[in-house]
Amino acid sequence: MTDTAFSLARTARTLALGLLLSALALPAPAAERDPAEILALQIDMAGRQRMLSQRLVASACFLSLGIQHDTQALALTEVSEIYEATLDRLEKGNTLLGLPAVTDPQALWALRDARAAACRPSGRGCAVGGYQPPDPSHAGATRTGGA
DSSP states (O other), X not given: OOHHHHHHHXXXXXXXXXXXXXXXXXXXXXXXXXXXXXXXXXXXXXXXXXXXXXXXXXXXXXXXXXXSHHHHHHHHHXXXXXXXXXXHHHHHOBTTTTBOOOOOHHHHHHHHHHHHHHOOBOSSSBSSSSOOOOOGGGTTOOOOSOO
């Protein structure tokens, strides 16, 4: 077996084991969860959002500089989908995670504001979330002015 095939097989086994363990450790439904446990889960998810927003910006910057175009375009798309799905779980709740829907008006406003900030329309799709390839009519254009 080649090194690459061995590495892929090991990764597949590790993924399968991780999925199995996570399926066995499903949290209790929201009605049975302690409010402190729910708050801890929400804080963890919010921290993940912060990390994802940093990855979104980094990928967008790399794309704008033409660094690892295909890799960064894929990362931008994947990360924006995860970011959006996590916002949905925080806002609407998730029975599988035992997470209730947010009902506080200020918290709902903040979640919707975060969604709007991550995906502002640019005329050709979403500026960050849902990466759109550069407009071909701008091909060959150079950057002018100071940095």
